[in-house]
Amino acid sequence: MARPIWTGVLTFGLVTLPVGLYTATEDHTVHFHQLQRGTSDRIRNKRVNERTGKEVGGDRIVKGYEIDEGEYVVVEPEELEEISPGRSKVIDLAGFVDLREVEPVYFDRTYYVGPRGKEYVKVYELMRAALDRADKAGIATLTMRGKEYLTALRAQPRVLVLHTLHWADEVRDPASVVPDLPERRTSSDSKELRTAEQLIDALTIEWNPDEYHDTYEERVLKLVAAKRKGEEVVGEAEPPEATNVIDLMEALSRSVEQSRSRGRKGGDGKGAVGKTRAGSGKTRAAAGKTQAGSGKTRTAAAKKEPAGKKKSAGRKGAAGRKESEDLASLSKAELQKRASAAGVAGRSKMTRDQLVKALAGQAA
Template structure:
């Protein structure tokens, strides 16, 4: 089992629960080293004195806050430790808010919260179940690794999760960042709006994160494999052109009709014969089978073997 990255207590009114925080996500990004072109020589980053050009050991480096150009206030690491916020090991739930009130832009990182001992499981589950039924998040501050965080505690099935949040002054005002935002008095054609709502309704699906995967990472791996074999690398197609405002209503209507046609059982389009489909499936790689399973909405496909994907796609074809 993983070790907690932080331990302390969670307080809920007069209830105190010893807990630990565990990292909830992991990075699967393909990482590259930097090399000098034409060689296998690694490029390394070094800490170099700007004036002398000489490398400096990390134990001789201090932090400096620049007042004016070339004038600094030097701060030692231990001085920062002494004023670290909150220095206690407490997550004190100050209040509870409706989950929909916390805009997604405020969310930063996510941690699983676990009880520190079997004797605390009952209290833990009581808190989790109460938050789940209330559909609310507990707001608290947390000190971790010399930094203070604003956090939101919420319930998932079987576990409590803690989200670190951005402070209000860290979130940019979109009006100062994004050009050409619609003005408040900008009106939308009611007919176009109703059609757009119909399109959203026709494309509404059940949320299952297992239905999605990092296709860019897969393409990077295929690129590396192809270059290793000396094979030609085929690029991705260009994005489609922007919709002309004049054609907007026509495009919306066509989109609604196409989405409804795909969802209609037994509707219009011809389907390939099942025997031919089975032959096609057997000739596909697991990655290609997975793509077809994604298009067909096969549940649980991310955990299936190649043979299970073929069986599931054949069943899907028979059901259709």
């Protein structure tokens, strides 16, 4: 079991619950060492006194707050701890807000909150269930590792989760950062806006984070493996050109039709596409009756060709159709995984439909 990175108490009115915070995420980024070109010699950073040029040990380094150029006030860790007695060990829920009112830009890091002992599980679960039913988040401040955080406590199905938030003065005004922001809003009755809304509706899917993975990390590892073997490295395709304003309506309309066409063919089986597939149940049932009713016709036609040849072709065709149907129900991320395992050439540049055809062709 992981060890908590912080321990203290969570207060909820007059209720006090001993808890621990656990890191909820982990970094899978591919890391490189710095080397001197042409050698395998590592390059390392050192803490050096800029006046003497000599290296300084960690135990001889203190914190200094600059009040004027070259003039510092030295502050010891113990002194920082002394000015926040008790507060560094308490998460005091000051109030509750609708989590949907908190803009995502305020969120920073996420931690799991766990009870510190089996004797506190009942109180913990009561608090989790109450937050879950209320669909709200508790707002509190927390002092951890020498820094005070604004936090939001909310419930997941099995665990309480604490999000550290940025302070209001840490969030930039977008107008002061982003150039060329639109000065007016798009008219609510414009044809382009209605078509864009139709496209969003047609592409609506269910949120399933397991379907997504870091493809850049995979490409980096493949690059390393290819260079190790002395193989040629193929670069990625250039991004598509920006849509011209004149062609915007045409691009939107074609996108909507394309997404609806995929939905009729089975698509990825989620959201609006899922409804299309579910709604076609009667059609498939009717088709099943038609196929059953045409059994005599197929039997009669079978007599016109050698039995062995027909059965073989029939089995192969049925298997191919089933494989295509199965592939059509997969997401693009899943298709990419299969294509990678099957060694399909040029798969990184293929569209979803092209991946389905390529994999179905290999199966056939």
